[in-house]
Amino acid sequence: MTGETKPLTYRIDLGAPLDLRAYELQDGYAAVRDALKNMPPQEVTRLVKDANLRGRGGAGFPTGVKWSLVPMDPTARRAKYLVCNADEMEPGSFKDRLLMEGVPHQLVEAMIVSAYAIQATRGYIFLRGEYTLAAERLEYAIREAKAAGYLGEHILDSPWSYELSVHTGAGRYICGEETALLNSLEGRRANPRFKPPFPQIAGLWGKPTVVNNVETLCNVPHIVLRGVDWFKALSRGKSKDAGTKLYGVSGRVKRPGCWELPFGTPAREILDEHGGGMREGLKLKCWLPGGASTDFLMPEHLDLAMDFETIAKAGSRLGTGLITVIDETQGIIAVLRNLEEFFARESCGWCTPCRDGLPWSVKLLSALERGEGRPEDIETLERLTHALGPGRTFCAHAPGAVEPLQSALRYLRPEFEAGVCRARATAGSLSA
């Protein structure tokens, strides 16, 4: 494994991650030295934009475009923030933990180069509270980086000063929503904020703020060091998207895991070659391409390239890119009940459709699961997928929650119908 083909993971050691010196011997902090010495900040942003780096947290927004909205007027000498979204909590996603536990210095370096691009004065790694090992390793890496002069006042004798710290959370999935994350970081309840203004203009304490996912940021030093052409070539012409992606698979497969592969690798290759295929005797029923809030896809979709555009065209979302497989022995209604219970529990309660609609879907799915559903329940679930859809709620939580539900209704309707109580179905038709 080399940095040429697997830049994000080639230095990973989960047992004992590289310390500063060992990391430096493997190109570590070379991007910081290069950028601070040879590039104006806007040049770093231009590289990231030209490389077509898109957000790896689930939404796929172009990172360079996000950065270019930050005010760069040098006379406006006020605080600016870079926040790393390390609140990995999307069910089925387990990639950022790997990066933070396996090569913590990479994220620290990424937080320095990226902060330099937007001339941030301070950075925070918003880390979920449960990732205790990642917290310990990141804090150690930050102390080492500070002692070596990569953090603090006048970094590498440049005019730019920057501090970085780890901020750990205390639960709640909604903290991963970028404006809810900012409220949480400010010590408030994690309710999302209204947009606009966008965080790049008025974010943390009203100051310009960029929020990026762990995996997204970790790409930045490599783009600075190896260049745009190299980054674009990583996806080997398989995809319009550039670079590598941490893909993975979980569920009842032979070898569940997470691997760095060229962007646009087909789902079948991830499942069969890397994941070893389904466990003995099990057949694939359907799969979530990138977390609990993505639409189900079917076995016939397995040859699709795992990139933003292709998966969107098939009616789903790439999301975090970590696949969850459901096998034929597992009832889709029970799986959906589990998914919607999660979303209902994690709703922040701020807006009514989400707060009341999600528990309602759980109630209906539970009845169908017990075989006690009413004939009209399926229609009600269908209505809920619209009532909780994009534009009907304050943030993307509920629209994400109904994605697996709407696609299951489309592909696996007979399983819903099987949950309708026969006696009730008959009574319904008599009264009608």
Add this chain to the structure above:
Amino acid sequence: MTVAEVNQGGRAPASEAGREGDVGYVLHPEDRAAIECEMRHYEDSRATSIAALKLIQKRHGWVPDGAIPEIARLLGIAPSDLEGVATFYSLIFRRPVGRHVIKICDSVACFLTGAAQVQEAFARELRIGLGDTTGDRRFTLLPICCLGACDKGPALMIDEALLPNVAPEDVRTLLERYP
């Protein structure tokens, strides 16, 4: 007790109230110093709310009622604001919990690989349900959302440690490691 009640600010039952001092709670000097140190990382001291609550919880296992106004005073915010924060976050406990908190992942990947059976094994061994604490105050059993260990499911945490690939038959020996 329901799961929600563990963190949602219900008062401790009469037998438990006052154990850690409802009235006249005094912040331990170490906690006060640690909170003040944390405050230097932010432009507004309110940002230390969660860190402060976690420090107090580390000392007592939970956040006693009397600590809320004391922390709030230190941060310069209203106690009701801090209580709103404390009750929002699922890992801040506003009720006493056991010496060891077992957090079982019940999200989709672990659900698919047998989390329910593991949860049943804990419930059977401990004779409690989710959200409950054993009579000897040794264990509290809670659900938790995806632990980012989906390739090692069913996964759970006991206190600060992640335990991957847990089978129902491992549960009894596992519990023995936590006196």
